[in-house]
Amino acid sequence: MDKKEYYRKIPKINNTSITKSLSFLDKKYVWHPYTQMQNWNKQDNAIITHGEGFYLVSENGKKYLDGIANMWCSVWGYSSNPVIxxxxxxxxxxxxxxxxxxxxxxxxxxxxxxxxxxxxxxxxxxxxxxxxxxxxxxxxxxxxxxxxxxxxxxxxxxxxxxxxxxxxxxxxxxxxxxxxxxxxxxxxxxxxxxxxxxxxxxxxxxxxxxxxxxxxxxxxxxxxxxxxxxxxxxxxxxxxxxxxxxxxxxxxxxxxxxxxxxxxxxxxxxxxxxxxxxxxxxxxxxxxxxxxxxxxxxxxxxxxxxxxxxxxxxxxxxxxxxxxxxxxxxxxxxxxxxxxxxxxxxxxxxxxxxxxxRNLIQQIRDNSKHIKKRLKVLEDYKSVHKIRHKGLLVGVELAREYKMSPVKRKKQSLSFIDGVDLSNYIMKESLKRGVLLRSLGNIVTLIPPLAMPRNQLDILIDTIFDIIKAIDEK
Ligand SMILES: Cc1ncc(COP(=O)(O)O)c(C=O)c1O
Incomplete structure (x- = not known):
């Protein structure tokens, strides 16, 4: 069977209930994991309708580069490929x-x-x-x-x-x-x-x-x-x-x-x-x-x-x-x-x-070396306590030193920014910048799809720099 014939055999789902547009009320029926729904229901949340390469695209056409590998599982991204x-x-x-x-x-x-x-x-x-x-x-x-x-x-x-x-x-x-x-x-x-x-x-x-x-x-x-x-x-x-x-x-x-x-x-x-x-x-x-x-x-x-x-x-x-x-x-x-x-x-x-x-493991190792070099810059950021990195797993631990007295200083985890917990803060700030990132406690994570090309990894890293720089200036 040639490709054209194959696709002709697949029934189209256009114009069915799956593709209809959503009302504000429709969006309130789903109970989301680890989510305070009282907050969720007040927000304008991104509703993802499709994917393009390593980007997720929302119903209003905004694109988000995936920095969390869809909860740490995505390898090849969202466009058609031999696995699909x-x-x-x-x-x-x-x-x-x-x-x-x-x-x-x-x-x-x-x-x-x-x-x-x-x-x-x-x-x-x-x-x-x-x-x-x-x-x-x-x-x-x-x-x-x-x-x-x-x-x-x-x-x-x-x-x-x-x-x-x-x-x-x-x-x-x-x-x-x-x-x-x-x-x-x-x-x-x-x-x-x-x-x-x-x-x-x-x-x-x-x-x-x-x-x-x-x-x-x-x-x-x-x-x-x-x-x-x-x-x-x-x-x-x-x-x-x-x-x-x-x-x-x-x-x-x-x-x-x-x-x-x-x-x-x-x-x-x-x-x-x-x-x-x-x-x-x-x-x-x-x-x-x-x-x-x-x-x-x-x-x-x-x-x-x-x-x-x-x-x-x-x-x-x-x-x-x-x-x-x-x-x-x-x-x-x-x-x-x-x-x-x-x-x-x-x-x-x-x-x-x-x-x-595609020799993916070698690609991951090469990209890991690249990431390591780029992350060095973060050592000079005042909110960064420690950088953890191996392969395509990155955690940037945020903490800040406070002066208790002229001689006494105290370090404290940065788990809240402007009264918002870091996890929500990072998510919101990254979405604003067209990127999807999360944090765990006081650790900003980068866990990209494993086959993401280097230029897109760089976009994710630049976004982390940008967000942490803004935190430094607060
Ligand atoms: C190390 C580890 N084990 C188990 C699980 C649970 O997997 P699932 O969410 O598919 O149930 C996770 C999920 O994040 C995990 O990170």
Missing amino acids: EAIRRQFQELPHSTLFGLGNKPSILLATKLLKLAKGMNKIFYSDNGSTAMEVALKIAVQYWKNKQFPKKNRLLSLENGYHGDTIATMSIGYVDRYFNPYKSLLIRTYRAPAPSSFENDLYNVLTDSEIVDICLEKTENILQKNSKHIAGLVMESGAQIAGGVSIYPKNYQKRISELCKKYDVLLILDEIATGFGRLGNMIEYLSQSSKPDIVCYGKALNGGYFPIAVTLTTDEIYNKFLGEYDENKQLFHGHTFTGHPAGCAACIVNLEMYEK
Whole structure:
């Protein structure tokens, strides 16, 4: 079938309810995530109708350059490309077929592709978002020990400032009081060890990276020494904690945690949902960290950012403990309606092929060097406390020094500007400048689509300079 014929076969959706223009009232029906709707309903919010390259375009025609990779997942931007084409093609061939009792081709092909990349992993379980991929990981870890006749190894050890999603179990392992306090009664009890961020996020931190690693390791080992007979797995983000304050792990931290897990017979469960497939300049982050997970999760960039799909990978050692007769009840009791969605799997396959064809990881590394050079300028800005950067992940920590007395000075995080919290401030100021940026607490982040060309990365960096300069002058 030639291209013209192919497009003729796709039904047009013009003049349907999807394309009709919106009234002011229509816009008030949607409840937005992490949003105070009382404020939202008073604002004139950008309603995005389409994309052009790496720009999102609103209903009134204003263009915004994407500096957040659509919540850290976009790779190739918004214009037509082979991944979108693969989704279209797959929808025409087989729009959905369940993995309950049946197989489908794209889910098998993706498994073979992914398991070649994720060295040491042997099996894949599909779900449809990062939080549920992590839930699956936790269920696998706990049931592994139960099936192995160690039912008391049923609790989890996680890191301070970790983030793994918003479902009940993932809130439990990534507990942040400010966000999750209302749901506390629903959460499970977990052990919690300090992470490098526990020290780095302190404005007065004077410890070196290697001192921070030693302290974290010592405290983690203490917990494992006392409690490993109750701990099924240690859960952590791989390479960096992003939501918990853009904290990039110091050298050897993850490697040594991995060694500790082996020493105390505790599974290492890595979350590469935000850091896998290029964000930190590596395809598979745990390999570059010389760590050996027993379970690892991917989502976000895995499919280019076009389809809700995520995966939990594990080893044969773990998988084999789930084998037995039906009435032994050793099987994994987990499944979603859209598990292994053929169009999502097709998107991932073509996305990963494009990484190879376009040598994306090398492009990310080259752009990362460029960004590093450009960010140096920020060292002279008076509101900038620290710059955190690896690959295409940037966090600019804002703080200011105040004179308490002629001899005494105090540093304070800049989490509010003109009485508005930094996150809303940065969003508004960036949108005004035709760019989409966000912040986390007092950290302005730059998390662009992974294939964004250098001239557009420069626009994002210039905008950050401009906004922080304006903050300096306040
Ligand atoms: C490290 C990490 N894990 C898990 C998740 C949850 O993924 P999702 O939002 O797809 O549920 C996120 C989301 O930002 C994340 O950054």
